[in-house]
Amino acid sequence: MSRYTALCLLFVFTFGFAGALHAGDDLLRNGDFSRGLSGWKGDRKIAEDGDNKYVVVRLNSKDTQKFEQDDLDVKNVRAVEVKLRFRVSDDYSGRGFILRFSYAGGSTYTNVDKGLSTEWKSIGWTFENSRGLDEITFSVEVLPGDGSIEFDDFSVTPQ
Numbered sequence: 001m002s003r004y005t006a007l008c009l010l011f012v013f014t015f016g017f018a019g020a021l022h023a024g025d026d027l028l029r030n031g032d033f034s035r036g037l038s039g040w041k042g043d044r045k046i047a048e049d050g051d052n053k054y055v056v057v058r059l060n061s062k063d064t065q066k067f068e069q070d071d072l073d074v075k076n077v078r079a080v081e082v083k084l085r086f087r088v089s090d091d092y093s094g095r096g097f098i099l100r101f102s103y104a105g106g107s108t109y110t111n112v113d114k115g116l117s118t119e120w121k122s123i124g125w126t127f128e129n130s131r132g133l134d135e136i137t138f139s140v141e142v143l144p145g146d147g148s149i150e151f152d153d154f155s156v157t158p159q
Contacts, residue, residue, distance in 0.1 A: 027072045027080065028138065031154035042067030042139075047150065054152035059094055059145040068139035072156060075134040079159040082138065083124045085152045088116045094145020101127045102137040113143075120152070126159060 029039030033053040036046050043065040044055045057065045074080060082099055096113030110125050127136075138156055142149055 025158065027074070027156045027158070028069055028154055031156070033152065039069055040067050041069070043142075052152070054150050056148050056150050057140075057142045058148045059092070059142060061144055061146060063144060065142040066139055068137055070135075070137040072136050072138055073134070074129050074136050074158070077129055077158040079126055079128045080136075080156050081124055081126045081159050082154070082156045083122065084154045085120045085122050086112075086149060087118055087120045088149050089147040090118055092116065092118075092145065092147030092149065094147065094149075095143040097143060097149060098139075098141040099125055100139045100141060102139065103131070103133045103135070116149075122153075 030036075033046060033055055036053065037044065037055075040055075044057055044067040046053050047056045048054075055067070057067070059065065072080075080101075084099075086097075088094075096111060096116060098109050098111050100107050100109040108127060112123065115121065129136075140151065
């Protein structure tokens with residue numbers, strides 16, 4: 001084997017392996033809230049339904065409620081997908097919520113304001129790491145309104 005071939009194989013193995021380390025790994029800490037609020041910052045409280053724990057955010061008619069996780073490692077990751085479940089209370093009226101990925105110098109987000117239901121609903125959204133970022137912050141921003149929104153089973157996985 002030539003020295004050039006060996007170097008090429010070493011390069012492919014090293015960078016291919018580094019990307020594979022992230023593939024399928026959930027970057028969030030405690031996305032299912034099984035350990036209560038551990039890993040999360042911001043406006044939220046835990047509720048339980050049998051063995052299942054989930055977050056309840058009581059809406060405020062004037063202010064946005066926010067909870068987040070920071071320092072998510074996206075080095076060598078081209079894209080991440082966030083998945084979650086949510087439902088609104090019977091007395092809910094509001095403008096929905098925002099899923100946001102923030103980074104030094106900016107952010108990108110999607111507004112979830114359609115199809116809000118009192119039944120659990122699963123959604124997903126993909127963030128393209130086109131800037132080659134090393135770290136991002138994931139946040140949920142619940143917009144002003146009345147009632148509450150409940151969240152469960154968050155995951156942020158490399159794609």
